[in-house]
Amino acid sequence: MELVINTIGRYVPARRLRLEDVDVDPPLAPRVLGAYRKFFGLERVAISDRPLGDMMVSAATGALARHGVAADAVDVLIHVHTAPQAWTHPVDLLPGICRRMGLRRAVYFAVHANHCASPLNAIQIGRQLLDESRRYALIVIADLTFTGILRQIPNTTVCGDAVAACLVSGRGPGALMRSLEIDYHGAHAKGPWQSVEDHARFERGYAPRLAGVMRRAIEHAGIDRRDLRWIFPHNVNLVSWRDVAARLNLRMDQVYTESLPQLGHCFGADPFLNWSFELDSLHAGDHIMVATVGLGAVFGAAVFRVLAGGGDE
Structure with missing residues (x-):
């Protein structure tokens, strides 16, 4: 469905x-x-x-x-x-x-x-x-x-x-999900309680793993990275998102970071809060992505296409 x-x-x-x-x-x-x-x-x-x-x-x-x-x-x-x-x-x-x-x-x-x-x-x-x-x-x-x-x-x-x-x-108006990708890396299941060595490995793999799952979501949606109107991220920090954007050849003005300085990291709500701030600026046919990472470690991304009536037409 x-x-x-x-x-x-x-x-x-x-x-x-x-x-x-x-x-x-x-x-x-x-x-x-x-x-x-x-x-x-x-x-x-x-x-x-x-x-x-x-x-x-x-x-x-x-x-x-x-x-x-x-x-x-x-x-x-x-x-x-x-x-x-x-x-x-x-x-x-x-x-x-x-x-x-x-x-x-x-x-x-x-x-x-x-x-x-x-x-x-x-x-x-x-x-x-x-x-x-x-x-x-x-x-x-x-x-x-x-x-x-x-x-x-x-x-x-x-x-x-x-x-x-x-x-x-299961129907519009709104934004239709075109792809959803999740990667699990159970070696980091201890999260903040993992060893110093495991944490260092997690940090080294963070940007390439997130970029990888985002790349797959783009490919499986059948679009090009340049087709993305917005990437709505989790609000962790600017350093990590600059690294991820560079790996995907994305412009930082495609990554919505406007709320990060004033809200901090509001856990899993971040990507959808960021999306909500731009709901009325979206147009039918726009492609958007949500991307996030969960401690444990889980990397995920999903691509949506705005339907008629799902934004400012």
């Missing part, structure tokens, strides 16, 4: 903290702050003072309203999160969201095993679940940095709070 992302709702906190004011563990040394600003392109981080459930409801209701879809048309609700523990036991997050939004028909579950690459797995699952009897799925990509440890990936980025809610179905 074909899969279309009909629209994307978002919640982004108005509160943006300077890097030195973000409570991270371990604290950022002055020299690290300087490097993050000068080389990584980070300035501020979005930090929410609202509970995760409120953030998710705001983004999801925004997606439904934007597309003009009633809540009872949603048959599947998928919560995608990076941190294994997203909510305090024993509160049931997803049943509460279904009650608040009136999602009476929806089956619900969560996906997180591939960390920041998990949204691509959710898209795969959504495509399998949707059929003639199941009309729409809501894929809500949401994390809350409730500890100082969650607020940074050491020597890489600082993490913030935000939500992207993708309304998907």
Whole structure:
């Protein structure tokens, strides 16, 4: 079955903290702050003072309203999160969201095993679940940095709070998925707890592996890299994206990095948040890509073609 992302709702906190004011563990040394600003392109981080459930409801209701879809048309609700523990036991997050939004028909579950690459797995699952009897799925990509440890990936980025809610179905308007590629590198399954030697190997392989999976997604979509209107990336840092773009002979103005200085890395939501900021500037026929990496290590990319009615025609 074909899969279309009909629209994307978002919640982004108005509160943006300077890097030195973000409570991270371990604290950022002055020299690290300087490097993050000068080389990584980070300035501020979005930090929410609202509970995760409120953030998710705001983004999801925004997606439904934007597309003009009633809540009872949603048959599947998928919560995608990076941190294994997203909510305090024993509160049931997803049943509460279904009650608040009136999602009476929806089956619900969560996906997180591939960390920041998990949204691509959710898209795969959504495509399998949707059929003639199941009309729409809501894929809500949401994390809350409730500890100082969650607020940074050491020597890489600082993490913030935000939500992207993708309304998907088997028909337009919206953006039709043309390809989706995922590579798994289980040698790095320990993530931040891997040995110094394994981490060094991960760093050396990061850009070529990401460039490789992006190249395959472009090829399998049957387009040329120059056909891409936008690449919507995960907001890790500018250094890594300059490296990846150079390997693919892409211009950096094709890679959407405008939100990175003000939001930080909002986990798996990043590519879809970035896409949401440009929804109204897209035209029918435009090709766009989302690209991301999950600790573990999982590299993924997907290409979409904007359909008539899926952007500013």
